[in-house]
Amino acid sequence: MNDVNTWRGVAAATGAADRAAAERGVRLAYRTAGLAEPERIIWADSPLAGVTAARSLDGGGRSVRDAVRTRPWAAERRRMHDALGPAGWAAHWNTTGARLWDTTRALAERIRGGVLDSLAGKPEEAAELRPVLLDAVLGQHDAAWLAAFDGRSEPLEGLAAVARHAGWWWPYENAVVICERPTALHRDEAGRLDRSDGPALAYPDGFALYAWRGMPVPAEFLDELASLTPERIRGESNAELRRVMLEHYGYDRFLADSGAKPVHRDETGILWRIALADDEDVVTVEVVNSTPEPDGTSRTYWLRVPPTTRTAKEGVAWTFGLSSDAYEPVRQT
Amino acid sequence: MFRQGDVLIMPVAEESVPAGIAEAAGEPRDARGRLILALGEVTGHAHAVTGRGRLIREPGPADGPMLLHLPEGGRVVHEEHAAIPLPRGWFRVVRQREYLPGSVRIVAD
Numbered sequence: 001m002n003d004v005n006t007w008r009g010v011a012a013a014t015g016a017a018d019r020a021a022a023e024r025g026v027r028l029a030y031r032t033a034g035l036a037e038p039e040r041i042i043w044a045d046s047p048l049a050g051v052t053a054a055r056s057l058d059g060g061g062r063s064v065r066d067a068v069r070t071r072p073w074a075a076e077r078r079r080m081h082d083a084l085g086p087a088g089w090a091a092h093w094n095t096t097g098a099r100l101w102d103t104t105r106a107l108a109e110r111i112r113g114g115v116l117d118s119l120a121g122k123p124e125e126a127a128e129l130r131p132v133l134l135d136a137v138l139g140q141h142d143a144a145w146l147a148a149f150d151g152r153s154e155p156l157e158g159l160a161a162v163a164r165h166a167g168w169w170w171p172y173e174n175a176v177v178i179c180e181r182p183t184a185l186h187r188d189e190a191g192r193l194d195r196s197d198g199p200a201l202a203y204p205d206g207f208a209l210y211a212w213r214g215m216p217v218p219a220e221f222l223d224e225l226a227s228l229t230p231e232r233i234r235g236e237s238n239a240e241l242r243r244v245m246l247e248h249y250g251y252d253r254f255l256a257d258s259g260a261k262p263v264h265r266d267e268t269g270i271l272w273r274i275a276l277a278d279d280e281d282v283v284t285v286e287v288v289n290s291t292p293e294p295d296g297t298s299r300t301y302w303l304r305v306p307p308t309t310r311t312a313k314e315g316v317a318w319t320f321g322l323s324s325d326a327y328e329p330v331r332q333t
Numbered sequence: 334m335f336r337q338g339d340v341l342i343m344p345v346a347e348e349s350v351p352a353g354i355a356e357a358a359g360e361p362r363d364a365r366g367r368l369i370l371a372l373g374e375v376t377g378h379a380h381a382v383t384g385r386g387r388l389i390r391e392p393g394p395a396d397g398p399m400l401l402h403l404p405e406g407g408r409v410v411h412e413e414h415a416a417i418p419l420p421r422g423w424f425r426v427v428r429q430r431e432y433l434p435g436s437v438r439i440v441a442d
Contacts, residue, residue, distance in 0.1 A: 003361065091358060094390065243434070280434060304432045319429045320341040332336035333415035 004099050004147050010164055011104045011143035014182045016204075017166040019043065025161025026169070026176050032158050033067040040175040046203030047168050048115045050179040051133050054170040061173025068171045069137045069159060073145065076153040097148035103191035108141045110193060110216075111201070114209045136168040140181060180204050188213050196225055196248060212244045225249075230257045234276070242279070251284050251302040262286075264311045268327075271312040272302075281307045285315035337414045339429035340371050340380045345400065350423050351391070354400055359387035370399070370409065370426050378412040382419070388426075399426045 027037045042057070044050035054060075081089045112133050119126040139162055146160050162169060167179035184202040186195035192214030193200035199208035199219070210219045221241065225248045233249060236242040246254060254260075255272055263283075264271040270286040284302040305315040317327035335342040363369050367381035368388040382388070384407030389400045406421040 094392065095358060095360075283432075303429070306432050319431065320427050321430070322341075327334075329334045329336040329341070331417055333338075333411075333417055 004096050007096075007143040007147035007150065008100055010140050010146075011100055011107075012185055012187075013140055014185050017043075017178075017180050019166070021164070022162050022166035022178060025158050025163075025165065026171070026178065027158070028161060029068050029158030030064075030171070032155050033064070033072065035064060035067060035173075038171070038174060038176045042175060042177045044177055044179045045205035046207035047111050047133075047136070047179055048118055048203075048207040049205050050136070050168055050170065050177050051115060051129050054136075054172075054177045055129055055132050057172065057175055057177065060175040060177075063135060064171045064173055065135055065137060072155045072159070073149075076149055076156055080149070080152065093148055096150075097144040100144040100147055103187075104138075104141050104144050106192070106214075107201075108138055110209060110211075111141075113216075114201075114207070118207065132170070136170055137162075139163050139167045139169055139179070141168070190214070196222060198222070213247065215240060215244060217241070217244060230254055237278075242276070246282065251282070251304070252286075252300070255284075266312045268316040269312040271305075271309065271315055273307075283307050283309050283315070285309075285312050285319070287316060335409070335417050335419065337380055337409050337411055337417055340409075341427045341429070342370075342401070342409065342417075342419065343425045343427065344420075345423040345425050347423055350400065354389055354391070355402075357389050359389050360399070367410075368401070370401070371428055380409060380411050380414075382407045382409050384408060400424070401426050 023041050026041060030037050040060075042053055044053045080092070084092055115133055116126050116130065119129065137159070142159070142163050146156065146163055149156050150160065162178070167181045169176060169178040180203060182201055182203050184199060186193070186198075186200045188194035190213075193209060193211035194213045195210070196212060198210075200211040202208040208219075210217050210222060212222070221244075225245065228245055228249045230249075233242060233245045233254065236245060251272070251274075254274065258274065260272055260274055262270045263273045268285070269288065272284050272286060274282040274284075276282060282304060283306065284304050286300060286302050288300050303315070303319055305318050309315045309318060311324065313327065314324040317324045320327065334344065360368060363379070363381070365381075367379075367383055368386065370380040370382060370388070372379045382401065382403070384403060385405050386401065386403040386407055389402070391398050391400060401424040403419055403421050403424070407419050408416050409419060410416045
């Protein structure tokens with residue numbers, strides 16, 4: 001039995017699929033569903049290539065996704081729900097699938113969006129591919145619910161085996177289209193796609209998504225980040241892109257370069273405010289780490305807080321969901 | 334109330350611990366037998382508690398607060414911060430967050 005962290009790793013796995021192991025999983029899933037094993041297994045280098053291959057598949061027959069994936073999943077869910085009871089099931093889900101649900105669901109959604117965006121010039125094709133896209137079995141990105149059933153549901157072993165070794169796949173009567181995993185996946189601490197010097201998600205055929213802290217950005221935009229100036233940042237009319245620019249440039253550097261003045265200072269830190277045209281003010285608290293670095297210096301960092309913040313302490317307290325009065329650490333390191 | 338980097342540990346009176354929490358399943362310990370309050374996914378550094386006790390995730394969002402019960406007290410450690418001894422009792426563990434127009438995100442150090 002694996003733990004939820006193992007499945008977290010499966011969801012984020014990059015690098016070449018283990019094709020033999022994935023194909024064994026596919027065949028097992030078909031046999032478990034009472035179906036004949038597929039005659040052909042076709043590999044694709046990305047979900048974009050996969051959806052295209054699935055759409056143009058010749059002689060694949062009808063989709064058997066319901067039989068292979070949906071029905072066994074629903075039956076196992078019902079069985080476990082009955083065995084554990086509603087509260088027991090909820091508690092079990094909370095410690096397994098729920099941990100992975102938001103990040104993997106968001107990632108799959110971004111990939112769907114990226115596939116459709118890459119076909120933006122061909123609206124007819126996008127309209128045709130959208131339902132096929134929604135019909136994929138998500139392989140590694142099914143990690144959340146597979147984590148909940150791990151070690152308890154023999155009928156799902158085939159699906160779990162594919163997920164451990166490959167990406168998205170489309171099961172048909174006579175054929176399966178199955179995708180490679182990404183070659184690169186970069187996320188921030190909150191699990192959002194995030195990379196400033198290249199694609200945050202990339203597949204072997206070049207299909208890629210660019211993002212900064214979850215926000216989709218054009219590839220060219222990232223190139224520009226290296227040469228930003230405060231004037232360029234102030235001049236950017238798109239508020240979201242301007243925020244990305246500010247974060248990348250650094251609040252501290254921007255404060256220094258624009259000659260900003262501190263608004264308030266107390267024992268918790270310093271409050272700064274930057275006024276922006278046509279946008280709410282950027283208000284940050286400057287905090288000094290209580291534990292010095294190995295070289296003896298203390299690291300200073302900036303956290304953005306709501307624009308209504310009036311004092312540094314109020315800002316720091318807000319970062320922990322507390323009012324200024326309630327925030328009284330007796331010891332901090 | 335104790336703070337280690339981006340984690341705040343607030344004492345909670347035993348009588349205000351929500352019903353059912355005391356019996357709820359606790360978080361598993363890591364390979365070194367520690368309770369992980371917060372894990373930096375990039376650095377691999379963790380705010381972790383050593384000693385007897387349990388960590389219980391409160392129902393709600395995945396990054397929601399957790400309750401920590403230390404029947405004999407304990408110690409919170411981190412690779413980059415000085416350790417903090419904790420008295421015995423119940424605590425609520427809160428991750429630091431940052432404001433983003435329209436949303437809020439969790440901070441990690």
